[in-house]
Amino acid sequence: MNRFRNHATISLNLVWKFFSILLVISFLFFFFQGVHAVDHSTTEEQAKSLEQAIRRSVIQCYSVEGTYPPSLDYLKKHYGVFYDSDLFYVDYTAIGSNIMPDITIIPTKSLN
Numbered sequence: 001m002n003r004f005r006n007h008a009t010i011s012l013n014l015v016w017k018f019f020s021i022l023l024v025i026s027f028l029f030f031f032f033q034g035v036h037a038v039d040h041s042t043t044e045e046q047a048k049s050l051e052q053a054i055r056r057s058v059i060q061c062y063s064v065e066g067t068y069p070p071s072l073d074y075l076k077k078h079y080g081v082f083y084d085s086d087l088f089y090v091d092y093t094a095i096g097s098n099i100m101p102d103i104t105i106i107p108t109k110s111l112n
Contacts, residue, residue, distance in 0.1 A: 043087070047105045050083050054090065054103050057081050067097040 054072075057079040061069045072092040075081040083090065091104040 043107055043109070047088060047107055050088060050090070051103060051105045054081055054092070054105075058101060058103070068094060068099065068101055070094050070097075 054075065057075050058068060061067075061075065061079060069075050069079075071094060072081070072090055075092075087108060089106040089108055091102070091106065093102040095101060
């Protein structure tokens, strides 16, 4: 036993362990932040793509039939529009047979 050793000093081994733990925690934090950012941008792109697909189907219906579709169900049945209703709420408001309907896509899961 060394009587002259200072017991208040922090060993270098303890500092390296603390630094390693801090490094792993910061890596995990930034990793999950990146995954969240990718998920957010993917959901936005899916919403844009869905809106474009619905608008294309509406225009195709008007070109073929001479009137805009009366409902979203009509588009689903006759023009093959398909989407995941758990991910998106589609507000389709038909104003008239010769006026373009109002289409709004709302993601149901949070985009925070």
